[in-house]
Amino acid sequence: QAKSDHRHSLQLFSAEMNRRAQERASLERALQQALAERSLTLHYQPQVLSSSPDTLHGVEALARWHHPTWGMVPPSQFIAIAEEAGLIHTLTLWLLDEACRQLAAWRAAGHPVPCVAINLSGRSFHQPGLAQEIADALKQHGLRPGDVLLEITESVMMDARPVTLANIDTLHRQGFKLSLDDFGTGYSSLSYLHRLPISELKLDMAFVQDLTTSATARALTVSVLSIAHSLGMVVVAEGVETVGQQQWLQAHGCPVMQGYLFGKPLPPEDIEAWLGARSAAHNH
Ligand code: C2E
Ligand code: MG
Ligand code: MG
Numbered sequence: 206q207a208k209s210d211h212r213h214s215l216q217l218f219s220a221e222m223n224r225r226a227q228e229r230a231s232l233e234r235a236l237q238q239a240l241a242e243r244s245l246t247l248h249y250q251p252q253v254l255s256s257s258p259d260t261l262h263g264v265e266a267l268a269r270w271h272h273p274t275w276g277m278v279p280p281s282q283f284i285a286i287a288e289e290a291g292l293i294h295t296l297t298l299w300l301l302d303e304a305c306r307q308l309a310a311w312r313a314a315g316h317p318v319p320c321v322a323i324n325l326s327g328r329s330f331h332q333p334g335l336a337q338e339i340a341d342a343l344k345q346h347g348l349r350p351g352d353v354l355l356e357i358t359e360s361v362m363m364d365a366r367p368v369t370l371a372n373i374d375t376l377h378r379q380g381f382k383l384s385l386d387d388f389g390t391g392y393s394s395l396s397y398l399h400r401l402p403i404s405e406l407k408l409d410m411a412f413v414q415d416l417t418t419s420a421t422a423r424a425l426t427v428s429v430l431s432i433a434h435s436l437g438m439v440v441v442a443e444g445v446e447t448v449g450q451q452q453w454l455q456a457h458g459c460p461v462m463q464g465y466l467f468g469k470p471l472p473p474e475d476i477e478a479w480l481g482a483r484s485a486a487h488n489h
């Protein structure tokens with residue numbers, strides 16, 4: 206009896222594995238097609254100055270995939286698929302081109318968007334041509350290195366592959382700025398901060414969301430702000446949702462904030478409306 210139960214659960218298990226593998230394969234095929242058709246889109250989330258929350262520090266480009274039958278597929282899911290399926294470099298090149306095109310279009314239309322932040326997967330740094338491809342994408346749209354901020358994660362900082370180091374070095378020499386995303390959630394040592402050309406730290410939203418309830422989160426945030434300040438780095442607080450969080454961050458000298466309190470990731474035309482509403486308010 207026990208033996209046949211066991212066999213039965215094994216069969217269920219392998220049926221489940223099989224179902225997941227098929228789901229995965231069809232997601233991968235659909236993503237490949239979406240990339241070929243250029244049907245992914247970018248949304249942009251406002252990053253505002255603490256001293257003047259109606260003023261943009263920049264916007265962060267976030268990839269969106271709307272599948273005709275499955276609906277919105279979250280980036281946490283399709284970025285991982287793109288990485289495993291070897292599609293991430295194609296995705297990175299597309300998003301670079303699209304974000305640069307959009308920034309140039311905003312500027313041409315007189316919208317004051319100071320810079321666009323782009324998320325770079327660690328895998329992209331394994332591509333020997335990455336730094337040059339980024340430079341080419343900007344040039345094609347008449348932009349300068351200071352017009353984009355390249356967001357990397359702690360895993361890139363820890364990656365000692367020569368190809369990764371060479372890409373970082375080339376980007377730095379060309380004047381690109383790096384931003385360290387989700388800061389505080391990884392395992393990297395603080396000593397990396399001055400070994401690599403990092404000009405901005407993005408304080409992970411896990412800290413921000415605990416600010417009003419956890420003394421530990423407050424203590425860690427004070428230390429991050431102090432380290433960043435002494436190293437000449439900008440701090441962007443991610444995931445700011447409440448006025449309480451905003452006020453605490455403002456009082457403790459955090460220069461830039463990003464979160465639903467100021468604006469969700471928005472399609473490009475809504476960024477224009479966001480800016481329009483604020484400049485209209487200032488003119489009254
Ligand atoms: P991330 O770069 O840390 O982006 C911030 C995420 O937090 C975004 O989720 C954003 O929508 C969300 N967020 C912003 N403000 C708030 C808030 O106040 N409250 C809450 N609860 N969430 C907030 P999203 O767009 O789902 O992206 C998730 C992650 O997927 C990103 O985290 C990034 O790591 C990755 N990702 C997104 N787009 C791209 C891309 O184009 N390329 C790469 N390589 N990764 C991307
Ligand atoms: Mg990011
Ligand atoms: Mg982040």
Ligand code: MG
Pocket residue numbers: 387
């Ligand atoms: Mg994140």
